[in-house]
Amino acid sequence: MGLPEINIIFKTKGLTAIQRSERGIVAVILKDDTEGGQPVSIYKSILDVDFSQFTQRNYEYLKLLYEGGPYKVIVVKVPTTTESLSPWLKKLRDLKWNYLTVPGITEDEKTLVSAWIKEEREKDHKTFKAVLPECVADHEGIINLTTGNIQSTLGGEAFSTAEYCARIAGVLAGLSLARSSTYFVLSDIVSADVPDDPDERIDKGELVIVFDSEKYKIGRGVNSLTTFTAEHGEEFSKIKIMEGVDLYQDDIRSTFEDAYVGKVINDYDNKQAFVAAIIAYQKSLEGNVLDRSFDNTAAVDIDQQRLYIEGKGIDTTDMSDIDIAKYNTGSKVFISSHVKFVDAMEDLSLVCNM
Known part of the structure; x- marks a missing residue:
């Protein structure tokens, strides 16, 4: 029956848990009409990306992602005229990843993605999570970034909240379980519209960026969950x-x-x-x-x-x-x-x- 071998598998997974968590997987949906490439591509390094197959802005999103050091990035390239993300989410459902980000997400798409993440986690016990902008989801699978107008050394024009979700997703996927994302320094930020009331916003389930007079950093590593129960404290x-x-x-x-x-x-x-x-x-x-x-x-x-x-x-x-x-x-x-x-x-x- 191979039980000793099974014990070794468990032990190995446990001993390498921290190393594996340092190299998580990000899925990103990019709206791009540039010719070339596949609808779904997997890249282990920014050096593997053919920048000629993406717009300059989408390439900047990928640079934001890789700055966090994820193990790999699954890129879903969709036409800008796409009416619904549902078919693309179905493609992602069968792949293994930790965090999803959609830099060009619309309000309707945000509602769809949030509902889909909740359904996958609660119904099918998937461990998917998404970093979304201004999304009051009240759910552990949704990280609600609310800081915007971010000027970064990784891009030309300032990044909106939705766009900078790519950076946060890369950070969360790349972090070791030996630490949290609280006070993680975002060294690429030059300026940002940091909130005057970070404590209140964090209590509302918002992931905010703060400035400590020297550097920009994540205020506290929280998701959007604010309603607590006996099972989910x-x-x-x-x-x-x-x-x-x-x-x-x-x-x-x-x-x-x-x-x-x-x-x-x-x-x-x-x-x-x-x-x-x-x-x-x-x-x-x-x-x-x-x-x-x-x-x-x-x-x-x-x-x-x-x-x-x-x-x-x-x-x-x-x-x-x-x-x-x-x-x-x-x-x-x-x-x-x-x-x-x-x-x-x-x-x-x-x-x-x-």
């Missing part, structure tokens, strides 16, 4: 936390699909082996992704197994937890984990006693 509004959550979800799902589905018998021993692999993976994330002082655990989900058994009309009153755990659940695998994600240092309260 305030921590879900932090971009770093969501990066960890998405990484955790992607790693476990992809490993299960690639190494377990159809290849491993679904009995109690193999379920426990899978749990052990998850626990080992969690251990390797402790420090930069998971809180090392927390008891990060995983186990066969007794409650879900009990519901499965009772769903078959069987009375479980006299069954012990071990009986429940060992019960044959067909092809169903019920696992629960209890973990705590860790944030970066951002807020200081210093009491100086004299």
Whole structure:
């Protein structure tokens, strides 16, 4: 069954989580009628881009993206007369990426993209995120940039809020999970319309750019989520936390699909082996992704197994937890984990006693 090999896969993914997160993937939709190139292209470096296939402005957007150091960029090149982005979003759905940006986005397209990201995350559990301008989405998958009129060394004319989303997407994709995007210095900015009320705007789920009298930087790494629930607390509004959550979800799902589905018998021993692999993976994330002082655990989900058994009309009153755990659940695998994600240092309260 290759279980030792599977354990190695989990361990490797955990140990390389930080390095992998430093090199994320950005998808960008560019409206361009310039001849040449493919509708969908993947570039690992700005040097791979044939600038003759794009307008000067679109090439500047790509420079904004690559300044953040993403692993690669998926470029979807669409005609300027495109009436709907829906067909192009469908193409992106089957590809792997972390952040989406559309520098030339319209108000109608912004509504479409925001709704699509929410649907993909909630319905199909995709870990897509988008950086959008002036988008009050109230959702962890949407980063709402609200600073505009940005003069940058990476472009000629000033960049609008929508255009500069490309720079933010590149930064977020390139950042290590060892830090957050809060106070990330945007060294390319010469001037920008920074807000007079950054604290209030951040509380409203806005990602703003601030100036500290010397340099321009991201005020705080937050997404647009402002409505909190028991399942989605305030921590879900932090971009770093969501990066960890998405990484955790992607790693476990992809490993299960690639190494377990159809290849491993679904009995109690193999379920426990899978749990052990998850626990080992969690251990390797402790420090930069998971809180090392927390008891990060995983186990066969007794409650879900009990519901499965009772769903078959069987009375479980006299069954012990071990009986429940060992019960044959067909092809169903019920696992629960209890973990705590860790944030970066951002807020200081210093009491100086004299």
